[in-house]
Every structure is written in C-alpha cells, then in structure tokens.
Amino acid sequence: MRALSRRPALTIATLAAAAMLAACGSSSADKGGAGGPKGPTKVGYVVVQPGSAPIEQQLPGRVAAFQVSEVRPQVSGVIQRRLFREGSVVQQGQTLYQIDPSIYNAQAAQAQANLQSARASAVAARTRASRYKPLADMEAISKQDYTDAVAQARQADAAVAQSNAALRSAQINQRFTRVPAPISGRIGLSNFTEGALVTANQPEALTTITRLDPVYVDIQQSAADLLALRNALARGGTVPTSAQVRLKLPDGSDYGFTGTVEFSQVLVNQDTGTVTLRARFPNSQALLLPGMFVNAQFAQAIDRTAYYVPQQAIARDPKGTATLFVVGSGDRAVQRIVVADRTEGSYWIVTQGLAPGEKVITQGLGNLKDGAPIKPVPASTPQRINTRPAGPPAPTGTRG
The missing domain is CATH 2.40.50.100 (RNA polymerase II/Efflux pump adaptor protein, barrel-sandwich hybrid domain)
Structure with missing residues (x-):
C-alpha cells in the first residue's frame, strides 16, 4: 500500500518540474530568439580608387598579303x-x-654593228674637220667649207650616241x-x-607571287567609335597607346603572335561607314592566308579615370542597367547606377557613377535594399562565432 501511494506523488512532482522547465525555455526564447528585434545587416566593402584601364576593341578584320606581284x-x-x-x-x-631570245639576239647584234659603223663615220668626220681648220685660217678654203666639216663631225658624234642607245635597248629586250x-x-x-x-x-599575268611573311590585317572600325575615342582623348583622362593587336582565328583559337597598328585610313567607306586600320603580323608558319576573316582585339587608348570593381558587387536589372551598393552617410546602403560595359579578369571596369574613395559593398548583398541600415566592415573580415556557455545539466529525476 505504501509503494502504491508513493507512485502518484512522484509522477505529480515530475510533471510539475517539466512544466517549470518549459516555461523557462519559452521565456528565454521570447527574449533572445528569432522573434526578437534584428540589428543592421553586416556587409563587407572595398574602397575604390581610379586606375588605368585599357579601352579594348574587338573588331572584324581580313588578312591581306604584305606584297603581291603579277608577273607579266x-x-x-x-x-x-x-x-x-x-x-x-x-x-x-x-x-x-x-x-625564245633568237629575235632579240639578232637585234642586239645589228645594233652593235650600227654602233661600230657610226663610230667609224664619226672618226672620219672629226679628222676632216681638224684638217680644214688650218686651211681655213690661211684662207686656202672657204670658211663655209670648214663650218660644214665641223657640223658633219658633230652629226657623226650624235649618230654614235643614237646607235649606242639602240644597242642598250636591244640588250634590255634580250635580258627580258x-x-x-x-x-x-x-x-x-x-x-x-x-x-x-x-x-x-x-x-x-603569267603567274602571281604573294609574300606571306609578314602579312597585313585590315581592321574595320565604325566612324562613330573613332569619333568617340577622339572626343575622349580631347576631354582628358584618356591617353593614346601603341596598339598591340591580338587575333582570333576562324576556328576560335588564338593566334600565337601579336601585331601592331601601322596605318589608319583617312577616308570613311561610303557603303559601310567604317574606317580601315591596318595592322602588321609576323606569319612565319603561314597560318594567316590572304582573304581570311579574323577577329582583332586591341586597346587604342588607356582610361586613367576608370575603377576596377569586383564582379560580385554589380547587378543588372532586366533592361541591362548596371547597379551597385555603396556605404552612404549614417551607415546606410545607397544604390548607385553605374556604367560598366567591359570586364578585365574578375573585375568590372566602371567608367561612370563612382567617386574616388567610395566604399563599394561586395559582401552581404543577399537581401540588401536601398536606404537599409548596415554595419560596414572591410571585405573578407573574419566573422566572430558567438558560443553560448553550457548551462547546468537538466535534472534526471527526484529522490523520494
């Protein structure tokens, strides 16, 4: 009877203790659990400064031979x-x-004989003129006879020159x-x-000879892009550079050598509205053939006011507009529209929308909204893990 009477008492005590523990647990959960007030979102940022970024161009091009000669x-x-x-x-x-040189050999021989005849006539004419001179001085002959003799000597010398020229012409034809x-x-x-x-x-033509090392690549650039580049150079902040050109072959592979831009045409093609840039490439392996279409990649200038922003910091809306968040006054997130139209490595190159020294948020962007309070820290700062001290062990039972 005593054992039976003690069992209900123990059961009532155990239930009472469990109820007290549950009440304490719910109380502590209400104070510090998920339902309590949240603090500002912790975000990581990087400080951006302007740097030098190449203005890359990727344009179509066509290979042209360095020299072409039609043999005739x-x-x-x-x-x-x-x-x-x-x-x-x-x-x-x-x-x-x-x-067949037969005809031209004969012509050269004839010209040689004519030259010899002309030289002989010239010798006789000069000799006659020299003999007439003292006779004319003594008035043994008329001065007109002496004048005619001198003229004949000069004509003979001219015939020698003509025959000599005819011989050279015949020899040239013989060589041809x-x-x-x-x-x-x-x-x-x-x-x-x-x-x-x-x-x-x-x-x-009899045949055609083509020189393939080096070769030219004629690159087509729109007149609008060329004007934009010149305007950027005129505004300052952008400086020209010697363009080292890289090529992609028709199969998508990279050409192993770089070229340099040597020439820019001063006329705009009326049909296409483009200007031709000519680059020169080594081609010792004859991979580039005249008429082949390639893609040329090169930098025409360097922008010294661009910002390198990590790619994870920039998002785009359905219209393609680039946006990012910066740390604003009062530790609030400020959404900013920027211009970022090209990448380099793991960075977007931002050309408009940022100022030197601004803090661009790169971490903690999950549900960040414009104007939301934030707790900014430098990017990749180690996170602290808060460990709760272990409480006393729960009672396992009561003594009777």
Whole structure:
C-alpha cells in the first residue's frame, strides 16, 4: 500500500518540474530568439580608387598579303621553258620563264654593228674637220667649207650616241627574254605553259607571287567609335597607346603572335561607314592566308579615370542597367547606377557613377535594399562565432 501511494506523488512532482522547465525555455526564447528585434545587416566593402584601364576593341578584320606581284612579260615571244615549281617559294631575281631570245639576239647584234659603223663615220668626220681648220685660217678654203666639216663631225658624234642607245635597248629586250621574279614569296599557278605565245602588253599575268611573311590585317572600325575615342582623348583622362593587336582565328583559337597598328585610313567607306586600320603580323608558319576573316582585339587608348570593381558587387536589372551598393552617410546602403560595359579578369571596369574613395559593398548583398541600415566592415573580415556557455545539466529525476 505504501509503494502504491508513493507512485502518484512522484509522477505529480515530475510533471510539475517539466512544466517549470518549459516555461523557462519559452521565456528565454521570447527574449533572445528569432522573434526578437534584428540589428543592421553586416556587409563587407572595398574602397575604390581610379586606375588605368585599357579601352579594348574587338573588331572584324581580313588578312591581306604584305606584297603581291603579277608577273607579266615585257617582250613578245614563245615560252621555251618554265623554271619554277608551282606553289614553291621563289626569291627576288630568280628566273621564272625563258622566252625564245633568237629575235632579240639578232637585234642586239645589228645594233652593235650600227654602233661600230657610226663610230667609224664619226672618226672620219672629226679628222676632216681638224684638217680644214688650218686651211681655213690661211684662207686656202672657204670658211663655209670648214663650218660644214665641223657640223658633219658633230652629226657623226650624235649618230654614235643614237646607235649606242639602240644597242642598250636591244640588250634590255634580250635580258627580258628571261622573266625574273620581282619579289620574294610564294608563287601560284602558271597561266601559260611551254610553247605558248606571250606578248608584252597582254592583260593576263603569267603567274602571281604573294609574300606571306609578314602579312597585313585590315581592321574595320565604325566612324562613330573613332569619333568617340577622339572626343575622349580631347576631354582628358584618356591617353593614346601603341596598339598591340591580338587575333582570333576562324576556328576560335588564338593566334600565337601579336601585331601592331601601322596605318589608319583617312577616308570613311561610303557603303559601310567604317574606317580601315591596318595592322602588321609576323606569319612565319603561314597560318594567316590572304582573304581570311579574323577577329582583332586591341586597346587604342588607356582610361586613367576608370575603377576596377569586383564582379560580385554589380547587378543588372532586366533592361541591362548596371547597379551597385555603396556605404552612404549614417551607415546606410545607397544604390548607385553605374556604367560598366567591359570586364578585365574578375573585375568590372566602371567608367561612370563612382567617386574616388567610395566604399563599394561586395559582401552581404543577399537581401540588401536601398536606404537599409548596415554595419560596414572591410571585405573578407573574419566573422566572430558567438558560443553560448553550457548551462547546468537538466535534472534526471527526484529522490523520494
């Protein structure tokens, strides 16, 4: 009977203790739990200062040969031999075709004979004039006879000069029967074979030589972009730079060498509204071929008033407008519209909307709103973990 009477008493005491613990727990939860008042949002910021950022351009371009020469005959005749292999590399001055020289050898021989005849006549005329001079002084002959003799001697000298010029012309034509390479480069297909008759004034070239190392890349830039760049240079804060150009090939790969811009056209294309910039590239491996389309990437100037902002700090609205948050007065978040139209590495390059020394928020942007109170700290500051001291162990039971 005693054991039975004590069990209800113990049960009532246990329930009372549990109720007291629950009441204490709910009280403490009401004071410091999730339902209590929240403090300002803790955010991380970086201080921005203006720096130098290149003004990058990515424009279409087309490869053009450094030198192109169409080989044409300068004399008429039948091709006797072709002295090159199609598609090979030829050197300047190398003989490409041999035209039948028979006619031109004969012309050169005739010109040589005419020259010798003219020289003989000139000697006789000068001798006659020299003999007439003392006779004219003694009035043994008339002065008119002496004057005629001197004139004949001078005419003979002129005939010698004419014959000499004719000989040089014949020798030049004789040399032109061997058609040389005007430049060094890779030679194309031969449009004429051995035995073909060619003429000095024919419109069709015998073949074409192209020099591929180095090569030019003609880059098309819109006139509006060029004017914007010049206006930026005129306003200050932007300085020109020697443009080192990089290329992307048609398969998307990067070309392993850089080039330099050497020329800018002064005329705008009326059909496309663009200006041509010409860059020069080494091409020892002949990867760039004339007519190939490429993409050129280069910096025409350097903006010294740009800001490098970490990419996670900038968001864009549905219209594409770039925005970020800065630490405002009174430790409040201020949303700012900025101009950020290009990236470099892990940074956006901001050209408008920031001032030197401003604190741009880069961490804690989850649900941040304009004007919200914040607790700013430098970005990547270690967070403190608050540990609650352990309380006394809960009672496990009561003694009877």
